[in-house]
Each structure stands twice: as C-alpha cells, then as structure tokens.
Amino acid sequence: MTTVGTTPTQTRQGLGSRLAALTRIVELGPGRVDPKLLTESGQLLLRAGDRLKLSSDHTVVALAGGTGSGKSSLFNSISGLDLSPTGVRRPTTARTHACVWGLEGAGPLLDWLQIQWRHRFARASALDKGESRLHGLILLDLPDHDSIRALTDTEADRLIQVADLVVWVLDPQKYADASTHRRYVTELAGHDAVTVFVLNQADRLAPEELAECVADLDDLLRREGVENPVIVTTSAVTGKGVDNLKAVLADTVSRRRAAIQRLEADLDRLTRRLGKVMPDDDAPPPPAAIDDARRIGLTDALCDAVGVPAVGEAMENVYGVRSVEWVGWPYARWGKRLRRDPLSSLRLGDLKDEIRGLTGGSVSAQPAEVDNAIQALADGLTTGMHEAWQNGVRDAARSRSAQLPQVLSEELTEVAPSLDRVPAWWRLLLVWQYLLVLLFVAGLVWVGTALAYGVFEIGTLPESLEMFGDAASLPWVGLMMLSVLGLGVLTAVASRNVVVLGAANERDRLEREMRRRIGSVAEGMVIEPVERELARYNEFYGAMRSVRG
C-alpha cells in the first residue's frame, strides 16, 4: 500500500472536485460519449455520493474469492469467533456475513451495503482483547463468485464493486483461475492501494513450494497490471499468517483512507476509459468563439447562396437599360422602334411586355447552397475533433438550416430592388425631353412658316403672327432648333450617366444592406447554436482535464 503525503481532507477535496467534473461530463456527454460509459459514470457518482455521506470512520473490507478458498474460515479466524459457517460442501456461503469492530455509526453503512440483519455481527470493544487497532473495520465474508450458484447471484459482484478494500482469498489450487483474474483482477488493475491478495491454505504446501507459488502469483499479478501486489500467505486452519493479515487490515483501517482511495481508483479507471473514447491529446484547442474570418466566410457563402452580387448587378444593368426609355434621347428611341423585331415577327410580341414586366422584387436563397455553406463552416471548425463532436457541431450548425432559406428570403425581400421602379426625376426628364421635342417641332413650324411667307411669299400672315413670317429670323430659329437637339442629346447623355452612377451607388448600398441582414440572420441561426456547442465542447474537455486531477 502506497502512502501519499496528503491528509484525508485534502484528498477528500481533490476527490470532490474530480467528482464534480465527472458530473459535468455526465451532463454534457449524452449523444457524444458511449452511453454505457455514461451510465457507469453515473453509477460511480451515485456510489461515491453515498459512500462519502456515510461513516468515514469505517472501512469496508470484503473477503472475496472462489468457492473453497477459505473465505469463511479466514473470516472466522480474523474475528476470532465462529460467525460464518464453514464446510466441505461447495458452495458453502450463500449470503454475505459482516463483522463490525466498533458499531457506532456503522448501521447506515451496513444498510447501504444491504447486509441482512441476521448476518451482522459486532465485536463490541469490551470483548476486544487489545484489538482496538481494528476499530472501524467492517469485515465482509462474501459468497463465491465462481460457482454455479454465482451464475445467478450477483451479490459477490456487487459488493466487490463497493467495498473499500478487497481482500482476494486465493488458494494454491485456484490462484490462477480465469474467473478471478479475468473478471476482476485485470479489470481492477490500478486498484493496488485497495487490494490485498491472500494466499490461504498455506499449510498445504511445503515452504519451498509456498515460495514458488507466491513468486508465481506475484509474477502473474504484475503481468496483469497490478503494479505492487500485496500478497499475504495465511493458513486459516493453523492460524499462521492471520496476524500479518490483521496487521495489514489494521494499517488500512487506522488510516481511514481506503474509502477515498477506492473511489479514486475507480475514478482513475473510468477516466482512463473515458480518455480512450475521447482522447484529448490530439484534440485541437477548440476556438471558444467563431473568429471573424469564419463569420465573413459564412456570410460570403450565404450571400452567394442568395446571389447578392448577381442581384446588385442585375439591378444596375436593368436600370441602365430601362432608364433609356425615360431619360434617353427620344429620337434614338423612336428610331429603334422602327426596326423590325424578331419577337414580333414570331408573333410573340407579348413576351416583350412580359420581359418588361419582370419586376424582380423577390430575392430568395438557394437551399442547397445554404446547406453547403453551413457544412463548410462546420467542417472548418471541427478538423481534428472527435467524430462525435464533429457531428455535434455539424448538427448544431444545421439545427435551423431548414428554415434558413425561408428566413433569408423574407428578410431580404424588404430590401430587394424592384426593377420597375421609376424615380420622379426620370419623369421630369421625360417631360423635359418631350418639351425639347415640342420646341424642335415649334422651330420646324416656325422655319416652315418663315420659308413659306417670308421667302416664297405665298400669302400674308395676320398681323399678330408677322414675326413668324420674317425670313430674317430663320438663322436664329435654325440655331435654336440645333441647340434644342443638342440639349436633348446632352440631357440624355448626362442623365444616363447620372442613372448609371446612381445605380452603382444604389447597388453598393443594396449589397451592404443585404450583407448586413444576411450576417445578422446567420449570427442568430447558425453561429449562435454552433458557439453553444463549442462552449459545450470546451467545457467537456475542461471537465475531462479536471477529472484527471
């Protein structure tokens, strides 16, 4: 038994924090860790809680072993009374017997151990002959674990799991039985401090044989991972070696640490198994939050899924094209109309209206691309993580992916540009252009009048209109007409430029706005659940580290 230089209270606190960490693991584990392991963890927590609540002044020592190894004889021999029936029939003991040195406070513990009343015995201190050193010992005589009866009775199994110190009673015939070693010793390797091996029936062997036997047993135990096996040879029949065993027990009992050591050993073993399932050496230090680069990456990907750049571009182009109808030079427009149109010749003229009627207006997200964007985020975050956590993060990221396209569409429809929007200044310009056309027409009329009356003198104009027939006004009127045309062209070019510029600005604004909205939707529907999962991940591994102590 190894002594560690800590006081029981310190160990108790250390154990307490480790158990708290294990509680966190049990809380966080479901869905990530093998359920069997979690169940065992839960059981250990329960057991630890129970045991730590109960008398810490008592040490539960279980005598375990195969049938016929002499557990009951040893029990009687230690207690000095014939408490447990011994016999030659196999199996002999069917119920656990308990003997308590120092009864006060042991009752609840015995209840917890489920020892029947009639099988409880007490060594009242008055009866003790200088055996105060065993004060606080609860000695259990277990039924065997390897007979045909044990196949249906798990009492031995149960008590071996909960005893503070397990004394394996072996004998020269059975010390290498698989039923003992495979099921218990190998499983409980690492419990060195709370396991004692007794080679009973030593009287059956010659001294040199006994030495060989002990050496062989020691070798066997070391091979099975018991680092420092404590082997005591006894003979319950002759009483030889029983005092040594008592000394070992007394040592354990007086230090009052076996219960905690046992729980620590159980915890260590569980931790090792947990560590095997969830190795955290190669787990990358997980990002506590999602960094900006990933956020931007996700927003970009979602923008692509919505087609933000395309929407902007389309808006810009369509505006450009449509503005021509309003702010373009009317003469050019009329000229174009004169050209024959393929659609009309296919008698599909109404398609043109349809195209013109394209209002845009709805912006929608492509669900598959949204999926892939989320997937990419999850993949990027989870490289190197354990598969269970990879799935966890992925599921978290996807938790609302079904609604995401819909929500995105709704969110963006508000800001979606309507392609058929006609700004007021377009109308003004149109009026202006028509005004210019009107002026040009008026000029034409003037020129015609002046030519007719002033040059060809086909008649006389009424007095009030005389000035129109004056040929001298012709150059001025011609000049005016030219400037009207020029003004129209200039206006068209300028307003076209303004439209393009405005559309570009509008596009920038639109894209920024859409990005902002997409970003906030992504934050709420993707980033947040993922960060929760990551926090869970971090907490889990934090608990793993602290449960390791």
Place this chain on the structure above:
Amino acid sequence: MKSAANRPAHPGEGDPRLDDAAPQASGGAPEEHPESLGEQTVAFRAIRDDDVVSVEDDEPVRDEQDESVQDDEASPDGPGEDGDAAAPGGGDEGADAGDAESSGEDDAAPEPSIRPAADDDGRDDGEVESPAEDDAAPELSIRPAGSGEEDSGADESAEGGDGSEDEDASEDGDATPGLSIRPAGSGEDSGADESAEDDDPAEEDEDAFWPTAAVSDGARVREAPVPEEVSEALTRALTALRESVTGLSFGLDLPGVEEARRAQAEILTQLDDYVIPRIHMSTAPALIVVAGSTGAGKSTLLNTLANARVSATGVRRPTTATPVLACHPDDHEWFAKGDLLGGLERLEAPSHKTGTDGLVLVSTERLPQSVALLDTPDIDSVVETHHEIAHRMLDAADLWIFVTTAARYADAPAWRLLRLAKERGARLAIVLSRVPPKSREVVTKHFVRMLTEYGLGDVERFVINESKVTDGMLPDHEVTELRLWLAELSVDDQRRAQAVRSTLTGVLDSFRTRVPALARHLEAQVAFRTELRRDVDAAYAAAMVEIDEATGDGSLLRGEVLARWQDFTGSGDLMRTLHLRRPGRFAGKAGHQGPERLSALKTALRTALESVIVSAAQRAAEEAVARWLNRPGAGETLAATPGLGRPSEDFVRRAGRTVAAWQEHIVQLIRTEGVTKRTVARLVSFDVESLALIFAIGLLGYGTAEIEVAGKGALPQRLLHALLGAESLRNISAKARNDLRARIGMLFDDETSRYIQALDSAGIPDEAAATRLYQATYNLEVAR
C-alpha cells in the same frame, strides 16, 4: 481376412474389393463363428513355436514384395492388381487354410450390418476365455491379426505357393499405413516374439521393443472395420462436409460471429483430429482424455496410472501446457503416426516453443493396451490458450475422464464442461480427487446429488482421497478402482467399442445442430450484407429523389440563378439571342452578343445544380452511415471506415464536371436536334449557346414554382415552343432530363461503390455456402 483388413486403409480402392468381400462374407459359413477364435488361438500358439523358422524364410521374400507393393502403388493399375491378388488369396483360404480364413470371415461377416465389428470378438472372448486365462486376455485381443500374419507363415510352410499370395495381401495392408517403418519392424517383431514367448511380464520390461506395436498395431487396424459401404459413404459425406465448412468466411461482425468462427474451427479440427480418422478404424485404441480444472490433479493422476513421471506436476498454476499422451508401448506407433489428432506435432518432451501444436507422446507398460490416456491443459486458468487446447483434445476424445476436486466441484467452468459432454453425448467418467478423507462421505454425497440433479447421476465415478503426492504420483492404492476400470475397458473390446461408438455417434449427432447453426449464421451474414447494401441504395435513391424534385419544381432557380436570369432578360440580352435573317447583317451581329452576362448565367446555373447535387450527396452519405450505425454489430465497424460519412474528396469537382458536361450536352442537343420550324427559320436565327441556356432554365422548372408569371406559360417555354416547335421541344426535354439523371446516377454509383468496397473488404459471404452446408449435413445423415 487379409483383404478385409486392407479395406479401411484403402478407402479409395475399396470398391473392387467390396465386391470380393461381400460374397465371401455371405458365402462363408456364419456357423463358424464360435469356433473360429478358439481355433485361431490354437493356431497362434502353434505358430509361435515355428516362428523362428518362418521369419527367417520370410525375410528376403518380404523385401521383394515390399518393392512390388511400392510399384503397385505407383502404377496406375495397382488397385486392380491388388484386387486380383486378394481375390484368389481369399478363394484359396476358403478352400485350404480354414483357420486363418474363418477368422477373416468372422470379421467380414458383420460388415453389412452396422453393429460394431468388435462385438464378435468380444463375445468370442467371453465364450472362449476361462478365468484362468485372464492375464492373457489382452494378448488375445491383440493377437488375432498378428496371428493372421503368422498364420500365413503357417500356410506357407504347409502349402508353399499359396502362402506367398497371402503374404502379398497382408503386406499390402501393413505397408500402406507405415511403409517405411515396416521392414525393420517386421524383423524385430519376430525377435521380440521369440524372446517374449508367452511371458507377459517379460514383455513389459522390454520397453525398447516398440516395433512390436507395428505388427499388433496393424493387426488391430485390421480387426476394426466399420461396415464398408457405410464407411465409404460416411467418408465421402464427411469430406464434403469438411470442404463446405473450410471455405466459410464470416466477414461481418454480427453478434455471434465470434462463436460462429470458433464453431467453424472446432468442427474442422474435430473432423480432422477425430471423426475422419475414427470412421476408418472404430475399435483402434480408445483415446481417453483427462480434463478438468487447473490444480485438480490431472497430471498427478496420469503419472500415478502410468507409474512414471510422464507429465509435469507442481504448485504452479496452470501446470500443464502441452498435452501428454500416455499409452501402452503396443499402441505407441498407432498414436505416433496418428491420423487421430493428426494436426499435432508429436514431441518427446514438453517444450514451450511448440505452443498449441504439440503433443507429447510417451508409452508405459503400466497402462493397459488399447486405452490411451491424454493429459490436457486446464479449462479454467488465466491462460486462455489452454482452454482451447483442452477443448480440442476433448473433441478428439473417445472417452472423457473429468477430474475435479473437493474444493472445486461446484465451479461454474466445471459444470460448463459437463454440460458440453452431455450435449455431445460423450462417454464420461468423473473423478473427484483431493477429497479429505474425513469429509469424504459428505462431499461425495453432495456431489452425487448435484450430478443427479444435472442428469448425470449414472455416470461412472471415482473418488480419490487427498494424500501425499510423492514424485508427482499418488499412492497406487488410491487409483486401484480407476486402474481396474481401465483394464476392463482394455480387455473388454465390446465395451470399449461401444464407448467409442457412442461418443462418435454423439459427435456425429452434434453435427446435426452445429453445422446448421453455422449455416444459419452464414445466412444471417448474407441477409445482413444485403440489408446493408439496401441501406446505401435507399440513402442514395432518396438523394436522387431530392435532386429530381429540386430540378423539377423550379426551386433550383433561386438566389443567384434568378438574379442572373433577371439580368439576362431584363438587360435585353434575351432579345438579342434572336436575329432576323437579313443577308449580310447576320454575320456581323452574331459576335455582338453580350458574353459576360450569358456566361455569368451559365456559371450560376452550374453552381446551383452542382450545389444541389453536393448537398444531396452529403445527406445521402450521412444517411447511409446513420442507417448502418443503427444496425447492431457490423454497421458500427464499417461506418468507422474513415470518410464514409461524407462525399468522397473530389466529389465537388466531379459534380461540377458532370454539370458542365450536361450543359455541353444540351448545346449539342439544341444544335443537332433542335430543328427550327421552317416558318421560323426563314425569319429568325438564334444563338445556340443562349438558347441552350434558356432551355435549361425552362427545363429546370422556371415558372412552375413561386416565380409568378403573367400570361399563359413561362417565358422560356413559350419562346422555345415558338422557335423549335412542340414535338422537338418535348423530345429534347426528355432527352436532356434523362441525360442529367444518368449523369448524376453515375456520380452516385461512384459514391456507393465506396460503401460496397467497405463491405467487401470485410469479406463477401458466399450465398450458396449455407445451402451447401445444409446439403452436407443431410448427406451425412443419409450416409449414416
């Protein structure tokens, strides 16, 4: 008689002889039975006196014939010659040498019936032997065949020429099992006989004269016939069974696969080690396997019975690692050349290196003939390989001696073994050892009660008191009962044969359930594999449906594709797709198509389609793995194959290529099949690339979903309709859709093949194997 002896050794050549033997058996007078053995005994005694002479005469002849036998074996018509040699020999015997022949018939007579041949011998023994001859009894049972051979010497001396033919046949019989040993053996044999004469104790001392066994051994083989047709058919059935069991592979880690693999190995070794050899010679020395817990005193018991330290004993547990076989020197060779447990290397002394494949063979005079004891490793120590060896030995045992102790008789492993023995119908004897004398009464009573409760109350039991072990042996008086039992078994051929037979029957019976159990597991594997495949297929079929929906209802045309489409149409590029045919202007116009919007739309469409495929594939991969994980057993290990939970690495690239190829294909379709309506063609020409794109948009469901369209139909459809005509459009649509499906299908096939590879790497269960197993079991039943 000699021809009969040859048969079991030549299973392949047996048929011609079978014909010879049958009339011989039926023609020979069955009334001779009671007489024959007695006469034989007389003949045997008489010949012993002549032995020296006959042997010296024989020596050169034998060598010659040895060669001739080897020639026979090598030449293809050997069997025919053998048959010829045997037939006249039998005839001659029938006519001349009554003694030898009658004993031969004696053996041959019961052949047609299944009744063990040894029955006769046993009965004869019983009738002939007087109590005074008790010591000689084992001799008698061994000798007959030996006497047969020497008998031929007698024939020879009496008749000359005929004898040599007999010789030929008998030589043949002996030479086949142990050709190389034989010449030397026959020489010494006579020497041993000479010096030993009738004196049994003298022979016991002569440990060195093992070759004696060669003769008497051959003799015992000869007296051991299982009825021939039965043996033939059985051998065939067993070989078939063996073959069908050998080829099985249980690749998938279904629950119970370990048991199945173990059962397969067990059946195979049992067939090789025990059943097939045993079928040939059912009354050869019985192999008694001593099994039990570690520390029960198996080795000590063997040492005591053998009266020598043949097996190591000690306080270390487990003690025995290599099985030790102890037998009478006469039986030594039988076990040395051994078909029985043939897979095990015979060793002189235990060694640690051989591991599981060794068998220490020792012989001792203290053991009675015809029974051999095999000390096995334990069944319950920490060294698990020991359990396997022990069970292998038990599988080859004719009788089991189960050793347990007063401290152990309630151990669970012990009772597991007893249950196994009961299941197998093996003949069993139980030794309760290390019983403290003072509690003998109580323990024995309790143990017997437990046995009775367990249905083993009538099993033979021996109780050995705990006593001082010296030099690895118990005091001899402790094992007297057991020794007597063994001696009885040795002497009483009938009982021994019965025991052997019943164990063999038990084993053959056990095949009735064990082999079909294997077959059932195999079927489960096949079914399971099919289910796993179905899982994958279902997952990918669902993905395909998903894609179909996405490409059919216009949900694909969202996001960027929609925006680009609006751009494309709204900016007038759609209109520019069409040109009026105007001579001279067409060529110039075509180049002015705005390429950037067109290609942007094309790219957007490709990306969208690609992402639909990738996302569907991702879900399908997850679905497949999830389905596998839900299957207990195999699914988990398979799903752990890295990368199955997601599409393969270059899937995105391949999906992109697939979509691009499909787009190209549409362009080709439009170009080749999109015959423009003639009325239209006169007026309008169009840009193929753009039109293909418009077509794709229309195909993918533009206007069917949320995208509101005023008017009668969706824009692309109407345009295309007007340009290409209804029929042509339908045609191309169908083709394009099928092409897309086919391409995605190919892509998914590549994906599914990864799962199938993972399945196959675990081994492909043979679907016909289960049927073969059932067939083999049925054939075996028929053959019995």
